[in-house]
Amino acid sequence: MSSTQTTENVEDPVGYFIEDLLYHGKTDRTRGSYERVLRRYEAFLDDGTTPRTATHRDCMAFVHSLRGDLAESTVATYAAYLHRFYGYMTEVGVFDGNPMTLVMEEMDETIDKDPARRDISIPRMRSFVAGITHPLHRALVCTLLKTGMRVGELCNLDLRDLSVADPELETTYPLGTRPALTDRPNSLYVTPDAAVGEELNGAVRTASNKRKRETVIPVDDELHTVLKRWLAIRPDTTSPAGPLFVGTSEGWGERLDPQAVRHIVERYARDAGWYRTGGGAGENVTPHYFRHFFTTHLRDRTGDRGVVKYLRGDVADDVIDTYTHNWGDQVRETYEANVYRLL
Incomplete structure (x- = not known):
């Protein structure tokens, strides 16, 4: 269907x-x-009723039909999707x-923006990682576990975003050519510039990076080891950007997209009993869960919320400038002294 058709x-x-x-x-x-x-929602409506002709009572009946089968926060999310659909279609003149x-004003359910998540200890996560033997998957x-980055940010990493003090890798791959990585060996650069559908480093991106400022994250010896094992078998790619993953x-040799990474994580999480179809954020282990795990455990171990916020990429400009200018002392040393072991 072409978006150029008239709304009538x-x-x-x-x-x-x-x-x-x-x-x-x-x-x-x-x-x-x-x-x-x-x-x-379309399938729920009575014969002869369409989204265009549905009334607020039809919408109320649909929302009510969800109760009991879904968590309250999920009911609220479904209602919000329907509300946005109708709002947009009204704005463009289709409805x-x-x-x-009115339904949204009267609903008791609300979206839980900070759900309680599964509590996984570091030893249990270490056992989980031990069960992953494929070099790419590990x-x-x-x-994700060692950096707390988002899945889209992971997929947008290029070889130039990884700096490692390793002669074998440095002579094989064009690593760490970002200016921000100069004098910062063993680190990863996360750019704020990647956006869906836009070209970056010669390649159009399928995911966006949500952070507003660049971040340089230390790479410890464990992450160095697993990345080196991955690069040893990494297929050649025709992408001029040189994607890391x-x-x-x-899609042999093609940049991984977030959906592919989610499927990989889901496979191992299901095997561990940490993922169930229909389970919510409080139950299922996903790539975003690893960001939660990183935040919780590193914050508890360091007691330094500023460093953790810097690594997550969600701090104010004045704070991020402080850590950027004194990265070696305040970020790398704190990180390396406190990051948990996974291998």
Whole structure:
């Protein structure tokens, strides 16, 4: 369906909305989540009723049908998706009004923005990592656990973003050519410049980095080891950007995207009993869970919230400038003295 059609003859409003989400830069995962909810809503409506003709009572009945089967926060999320759908379609002139406005005002459920998550100890996580033998899979999981970066940031890493003091690797790969890594061996650079659909380092990106300032994260001896084992088998790639992580099965030699990484993590989490279809953030171990694990355990061990916030990439400019200018003393030393062991 072309987005150039007039709003008067939109035959598939859900498809129209999902297509526009793509143009707005939303990821495949986000668009898929919206489509699952909206198609479920379509299927729920009585024969003859469409999203265009549905009333607030139809919307209320749909939300009520979700109760009991889904957690309260999930019900609230589904309602928010429907509300945004109607709001957008009203703004662009496809629908005459938003029947979800009243429903949202009267709902008791709210989205839990900080859910309690599964409590996994460091020894249990160490056992989990020990069960991952594939060099790529172990490198992905250990990088997430050791750095706290987001899955999109992981996928956007290029060879130039990794600096290691290792003659074997330095003579084989063009590593660490970022100016920010000069005099900072054994570190990873996370850029704030990657955005979906935009070109960076000669390649169009399929994920965005959400941090607003550059971050340099130390690479300890364990992460150095797993990355070196991965690079020893890394397939050649035709990408001019030289992605650090590429496919070894489907999409051989192509940059991994966030969905591929999520599938890899889900596979091992299911085997460990840490993932269930339909389980929420409080139950399932995902790449984002590793960011939570990193934050919780490193903050508890260092007692330094500033360093942890710097590493996560979510601090104010004045704070990040402090750690950037005194990186060796305040970031590397604190990190290396306190980061947990995984191998």
